[in-house]
Amino acid sequence: MRREIPLIITGVVGVGFLIQYFIPHAPFSYMSDWFSDWFSIVGACAIVLGALNLLKISAQKAIKRKKDWVYSLVIIASFLLIVIVGLLEGKDFRVAGTNFDWLYNYMYIPLSATMFAILAFFVASASYRAFRARNFEATLLLVAAFFVMLGRVPVGDVISNFMPEGWRLSNLASWVMNYPQSAGQRAIMIGIGLGIVSTSLRVILGIERSHIGGGK
Amino acid sequence: MEHFSLWLAAFLTLGIISFLYKDNAWYKLTEAIFVGLSAGYWFVALFWDNFYGKFWIGKDEHLYLYVGAFLGLLMLLRLIPKIGWISRWPLSFIVGATSGLWLINYFSSNIMKQVQATIMPLFSTQYGAGFNAEPATIIGNLVIVFGTFTGLVYFFFSKEHKGAFGYTAKMGIWVIMITFGASFGYTVMSRMSLFIGRIDFLLGEWLGMIL
C-alpha cells in the first residue's frame, strides 16, 4: 500500500489539474488558485523539517567537535537570532524600523547582494577560460558573445563609427539577439515544452515513480 | 548605531569578497552567518506570510484552506519515524498537481505559442500583406526558421544523428551555440552592473568617496 496509494493520488490529481485548464466553470476554475494556497501552506509546514535538519546537523558537528565546529555554532546562533526577533515582531515584521528590518537591511542584504555581485568576477574568469576557439562550436560561441558584448555598450559604436548608420555594432548586436539568438531560444523552448509534457505524462501514468521512494 | 550598522554591513560585504582570494576564516564566518540567517529569514517569512497570512487569517472565510493545513500536517508526520511514510501522500498530491498544471501550461506557452510564432510568411511583414518585407527582415525570417528547425532536429533522441539528419542536427547545435554566446555576452554586462552596485555601497555610502 505504501506505493499504490501515492501512485493513485498522483494520477487522479494530475488528470484533475490537467483538465481544469479547459473548464471555466467552478470548481475547476478555482483549482489552480487552491493549489497555490495549499502549496504555500504545505511549504510553511515543511520548512520546520528543513530547519530542524539544519539545526540537528550543525549541533552534531558542534558536539562531536568536528573540524570547523565553531562555525556550526554561528549557524545555530544566527538562525535562532533572526527567528526569535522575527516571531516576536509579529505579522508586520517587514515594516521599516523594526529590529527584523535592521537585520534584513544591514546583514541579509549585504550578504546576498555581495554573493550575487561576486558573479562579476566569476563571469570574467569563466570567459577568460571558456572563450577559446577550441573547435568550431566554441568559436561560434566566442564570436556571438564578442559582438553582443561590444554592441551593447556605447564603446561598441565608437569603434564602429566608420560604418554607415544601421550597420554599427549596436545594430549588429540587436540583429544577433533578435534573429539567431531568438531562433535558438525557440528551439530550446519547444524542446523543453515537449520534455515537460512527456515527463508529466510519465509521472501521471505512474511510469516514472522514483520520486515516490520504495518500501512496502 | 548608524556607524555600527554601516561597518557591520561593510564587514559582511568584504567577508564574502574575501572568498575570491581563497577560502579563509573571515569567509567561513560570513558564510555561517549567511546560512543561519537566511534559513531563519525564510522560516520567519514563510511562517508569517504563508502560514499566518494565508491560512490562519483566511481559514474561517475559505474552508478549502484546511485541506492545505491537513496536507502540511501529514507532511509533519515525518517527525514520527513509525508513520513517516504517510508524508508521501501530500508529496504525491503536489507532484501530481504540478505534473497536470505544467503539462498544459507548457504545452500552450512553450509549444503552441512558439510554433505559432515560427510559422510566418517569409517575404511579408504579416499574413496577407503581400511581398512587402525588406531584405533584412527576409534574411531574419529565414534565419529564425532555419535556426528553429535545425535546433529542434538536434533534440531528436530516437533517431541516430547520421547522414543528412546528422548534418542538420549539427547545424542545430551551431545555432544553439550562437544563442549561448549571445546570452553569455549579454550576461557579462548584467553581472558587472551588480558589482557596480556593491562598489557604490562600499566606496559611496560607506566611505563617501564617490560624488
Add this chain to the structure above:
Amino acid sequence: MIRLPANLDRKACAAFFVALFSLFLLVPGARSQDAAAVVDSIIQAVNPDSLPPELYPQAVTNVEVKDTPNDAGKSISISWEKSVDDYENGKVKVYRIYRSEIVDGQPSEYKEVGDIPAGLDEYSFQDGNTVDGLEYSYKVMAVNYLRENNITAWEAVSVTVPLGPIKSSAQWFDWRRINAFIGVILLSFFIVYYIQQAKSGKDLFIRKIAGMEAVDEAVGRATEMGKKIFYVPGLSDMDNMQTIASINILGRVAELSATYETYIDVPVCRSMVMITAKEVVKEAYSKAGRPDAFQEDQVHYLTDDQFGYAAGIDGMVVREKPATIFYMGTFYAESLILAETGNSIGAIQIAGTAMPSQLPFFVAACDYTLIGEELFAASAYLSKEPKLIGSVKGQDVGKGIMLAAIVIGIILETFNIWHFSRIFSVID
C-alpha cells in the same frame, strides 16, 4: 515489497483518456446563450440647461452587452463603437460604464463600474464583478470635461438607453482552447502508444546523451580518488517539473554510486525536496543491495535562500573537494558561482537545466551539460527502461509533427494560401 498488478499502467492510461474524453460529454448542454442586446443610442443629456449644447458629445453607437463567453461567470462584456466626436482633441474624453441591478423588472440605481479613456477605434469593457443569475442593466456614457489642476470644472455627458436585461453565467468548456485540447490528446496518444510498443518488446533506439554517457566515468573517478560526489538538485521546490526530473535522475545516480560504494552528498534548499530526495536515495541504496550504507544526513537542508545556498555549497566544495559534482534542476544566477567554484577545485562537473538563461554558463564552466529537453530525457536514458524510452520516442513523434507543421505552415503563409498559424493561437 508488494508488486504492482502488471496491467496497472494500461488501466491508468485508459482512465486518463476516459477522463479527457468525458469532457466532451459535459460540453453540449453547457454552451452559453449569448443574450446579446444591440440598441441604438438616444441622447440623454444630463443637466441640459447648465452647459452650452455644443459641448455635449454624440453618444456611442452599436452597443452590445452579453455574458462573457468561455469564462467562469461573474462577468458581462460590453462593447461599442466610438462616438463620432471621439477623435484627437475631440469632445469625448472618457467613456464611463454604469450598471444597475434589475429588481422586480425595474432597474435600481445606476452606479459606475468602470471607465476607459477615449482615443481608440473600438471599445470593449468587462464588468468582472457581477453575481451569476441576477439580471443587470447597463448604460454607456460619453463624457466631455474640463479639468484644471486636478479639479473638474464641468462635465458634459451623453448616455445610451439602458441595455439589458442581461445575466452572467459560467461555462463548462472553454471553446477557445479546443486546439490545445486536441493537441494535448494527440501528443499524449503518441507517447502512450510508444510506451505500449516498448512494453510489448519492440526495441527502441535512443541516441547518446553526452552528459549521461559520462556519468559512469564521473562516478568511477570519484571512487578511484576516494572522494565524495555532490548532487545539487537546484533551487526550485517540488512544484517544478525540473526538480521532479532531477529527483528521477538522482535516483539513478545514487544507485550507481551506491554500487561503487562512493558517498553521495545531496545538499538541498527546499524542505520538501529534502524529504523526497531522502526517500529516493534510500531506495537507491537498497536497490543497489547496500541499504545499511545509507545515512540519513547524506541528504541535508541548507537554507531556502538562493545565495545563502550558493555560499553554503561553495564552502562545502572548497573544503571537501568532491571529485564529481552534478547540477540538475532549476538554476538561476547562482549557476556560475557554483560551476566556477567547482571548476577551481578541478571536479568533473555534469550539469542539466531547462533554464535557457543559465545554460550558457553551465556550457562554459562544466564538462558536460544537458540542454533543455535532454534533462527530461536523461532519466529514461540512464534507466534504459523500455517504457521510459518509449515515451521519449513518442515525444519525438510530437517534435516531428511540429517540424512538419512549421514547414507546411510557412509554405502556406508565404504564398498567401491559408493563415495556418492561427490554429496554434492560444489567446482567445
Add this chain to the structure above:
Amino acid sequence: MSTKAKEILTLALIVVFCLVFYIRKVSGGEGIIFSPLVSWLVIAAMIISLLWVLVLTIKGRLISRRVVFVYVGIALALPLFMPFSQKIPISPEVQALYDSVKTLKPGSKVLISFDYDPPSAPELQPMAESFIRLCFERDLKVIIMGLWPQGPQQANMALEKVLSDDKMKAKNLKYGEDYVNLGFQTGNEFVIQRMGTSFESMFPTDYRGTSYDSLPLVRNVKNFSNIEYSFNLSAGFPGSVEWVQIAVDRYGVQLGLGNTAVQAPQMYTYLNAGQVTGILGGMNGGAEFESLCHYKGKATKYMLSQSFSHMIVIAFIIIGNVAYFLSGRKSALKKK
C-alpha cells in the same frame, strides 16, 4: 616575508584605508573626482599593464584567476571617479517601449509590477525611477504592486526619488489619486491569474492598509481590462515569463518589460512574437531609456564603469586565445 605576514599586512592596510576615508566622510569630506589628465593616466596605466600581461602570456606564463579578479575590480571601481561622459545609442526595443508609453492618453492607468529585490536593484532601480518619472510627466496614473516581498519597498524608494524633483512637486501629485502602491501578495504567478478576475481579491488593502474601495484611483479597476498598460520590472521568478504567459496570453494586457540583462535574451522571443511592446535590458537599457527621457540618472552615471569592464573582459578573452594558439592548442592550458 611569509604569505601569512603578507596577508596580515594587506588586511591592516585595508583597515587603515577604510578608517581614514570613513573619518574623512564623517568630518564632512566631499567625494573624489579625478581630473581628465589623471583619468587618462589611469587608463594608460591599465592598458600598459594589460599589454604586459599579454607579453607574459605569450612567453608562456599564464596568469591566475586572482589577477583577472583584480583587473575586474579596478575596471569597475576607477571609472566611477572619472569625469567623462559618452553618447548612448538607442536600440529599437527601448525606443518601442518609450513609444508605446507615449501613445497612451493622459489619465490612462499603468500597472507597474516590482518583481525584484535589493540585490538586483543596481540594474532595475534606475529603470523604475525613469519609468515612473515618464508616467507622471505624461499624466498617466500609476498603480504599483509586487510579486516579490521586497518589491513594494523598492517602489517606494523610487517614488520618493521621483517626487522629490521640483518639476514633480509642481504637479501636486496625490497618493490614491495619481499613484497608489498596492503592496506585495504571496502566490507567485497565481496572483497574476487571480488579478485577471479581480484585483481587489488579491489586494484588499494597499501597503498602508487603506482599503481598496477607498482609493479613488483603483476603485473602478476590477481587472486587467481596466488597465491600459502594464510594465514589469523583473529579476527572475516570478516575473516577466509569468506576466507574458498569463497577463498577455490569457488577458490580452499590453506589456512592457524591464529586465536584468540576464533575463533579457529570453524575452526577445516574446518581443518577436509580438507579446510584449518593448524591453529595457540591463543597466544599458536603463541608460538608453534615461536618455530618451532626457534625464541623467544612475544608469547613465555607471555606464562608463560598464564599458570599462566589458573592455577588460574582452581583453582577457583575447589574451586567453593568444595564449591558446601560441601553445599549439595544447590541452595543458585547459585548466587554470
